[in-house]
Amino acid sequence: MQSSSQPNPFLSLPHIPVHVCVLWPTEEAARNAPRGDFELVVDPETGMAINQLFDESLLGYGDGYENSLGFSEFFQGYLQGFAKDLVERYSLKGKRVVEIGCGDANFLSLMIQHGAGSGVGFDPSYHEGQPTSLEEGRVEIRREYFPPPDLSINADILVCRQVLEHVSDPLQFLKMIRSGLPKDHATTVVMEVPNFPPALARQTAWDMIYEHCTYFSAGSLARLLSKAGFNVIYAEETYAKQFVTVEATTNPNAIDRTPEFDDLVELEKGAAEFEAAWTRCKVDWKNRLEQANIQGKKVAIWGTGARGINFLNLVDPERTIQCAVDINPRKYGLHVAGTGQVVSPPEALLEYRPDLVIIINPIYEQEIRNNLRNLGLNPEIAFA
Numbered sequence: 001m002q003s004s005s006q007p008n009p010f011l012s013l014p015h016i017p018v019h020v021c022v023l024w025p026t027e028e029a030a031r032n033a034p035r036g037d038f039e040l041v042v043d044p045e046t047g048m049a050i051n052q053l054f055d056e057s058l059l060g061y062g063d064g065y066e067n068s069l070g071f072s073e074f075f076q077g078y079l080q081g082f083a084k085d086l087v088e089r090y091s092l093k094g095k096r097v098v099e100i101g102c103g104d105a106n107f108l109s110l111m112i113q114h115g116a117g118s119g120v121g122f123d124p125s126y127h128e129g130q131p132t133s134l135e136e137g138r139v140e141i142r143r144e145y146f147p148p149p150d151l152s153i154n155a156d157i158l159v160c161r162q163v164l165e166h167v168s169d170p171l172q173f174l175k176m177i178r179s180g181l182p183k184d185h186a187t188t189v190v191m192e193v194p195n196f197p198p199a200l201a202r203q204t205a206w207d208m209i210y211e212h213c214t215y216f217s218a219g220s221l222a223r224l225l226s227k228a229g230f231n232v233i234y235a236e237e238t239y240a241k242q243f244v245t246v247e248a249t250t251n252p253n254a255i256d257r258t259p260e261f262d263d264l265v266e267l268e269k270g271a272a273e274f275e276a277a278w279t280r281c282k283v284d285w286k287n288r289l290e291q292a293n294i295q296g297k298k299v300a301i302w303g304t305g306a307r308g309i310n311f312l313n314l315v316d317p318e319r320t321i322q323c324a325v326d327i328n329p330r331k332y333g334l335h336v337a338g339t340g341q342v343v344s345p346p347e348a349l350l351e352y353r354p355d356l357v358i359i360i361n362p363i364y365e366q367e368i369r370n371n372l373r374n375l376g377l378n379p380e381i382a383f384a
Contacts, residue, residue: 006041009052010271011205011278013038013314016338018058018210020309023334023343030335034058036210040271046227047220047267048170049196054213056168072327074367078239083110086157090188092116095156100146100177101163102126105134111159112138122146153180153187161192162243164221165212174228178250186251189230191221195237195244197263200270203277205314206307206360206384219263221246231256240363285315285384292356293320300325300352300379302368303360304336304343311360311384313338323352327371346371356380 017033024030037053086092094117099108102121112119112135120140126132132141147153158177167173181187196215199207208215216224218235221244225232230248234257237244292299300323301308312321317339324341326332331343349357349372357379359368365383372379 007044009039009041010274011040011208013205013208016210016313020209020306020337021211022337023331024337025334027335027340030337030340033337038208038210040208042267042271046223047217047264048224049215051213054168059211072364072367074364079107079110083107084114086190087111087114087116090157092157096154098153098155098158100160102141105139105141107161108139109135147176147180154182155187157188157190159190164191165193165214165216168213170214171224171227174224178229181250186249189248190245192243192245193221195242197267197270198241200274203274204281205278206311209306209310216244217263217267218244218246219261222258222261226256226258232258235261242363282315289316289320297355298352299356299358300349300354301358301360304331308360309336312336312341323348323354325349346375349377350375354379356382358382358384360384
């Protein structure tokens, strides 16, 4: 029984796939993908949102985990600018970079290309068979979880992008990082996570996935870093406000700017208004797809990342949407967790001839419209 001191959940998603970034070799396997229950509450002290039903034992990150956005030119431009900016602002020429959850090591390589001296990346999902020494030996990839066994983190800057939201106890994780950093010189720590306030404002649940057990604003992430012993020096909403980056330092003389990012009232208000609006949104989308089915319209979805797969499971378990396309070739021929659609390249639309294409992330609108135009297609466009 929930005690009166516990916050009330503002979003409940029962029996959803626990891994939306894992695609499956067959439709049957995809439909039988592991599932879990999801219930979000806002922590009144920090303002971060937490899935209070999260069960870490259901998850496993390794081969088959595919969350790269690197095939998008728009995203690549963002990464290039971010890497260059960090190297220049923190004078990282010849310095050492550590990245937690480095993925395909694209960002770590970009930092080296823009002038950082060397780097090491940690990620158990780094594709087996790929080289673990990159950039002429200046980058080492370790296919293992962070931290290293000896907890010694020799770094001038530590970067952690799109990882903290997967950590069930982020404060303890940040304290562990703080305790392992060098004592003889200041280290900059850069944390990038999905930005939660815009998801609250959109009043849709596409961004709320089981793999993400915690959700952050600039203020909540700053408060956590400060509680972990860092001094927060910078915070910014990035990538069209879809991400938030907070930077901190172990330098004891730096002024902690955490009080500048006080957003607790706004977060609590957004959560209080969310549930009713999300329920209306879900009903509206179900009705829209039902009408499309009645009218015999062919519907396709563009984008099978976390947001797209969540959309399919939450509003279209009956599979009105038959065609799912993506520009990431590593996904082709594999099946969407939960609903089972096979992922195809955009060229599959030439045969499917959709009447309606649903764009999951409007940030890629122009890129997608250009692709459709190049294919000679002019379907109706809708944005989730």
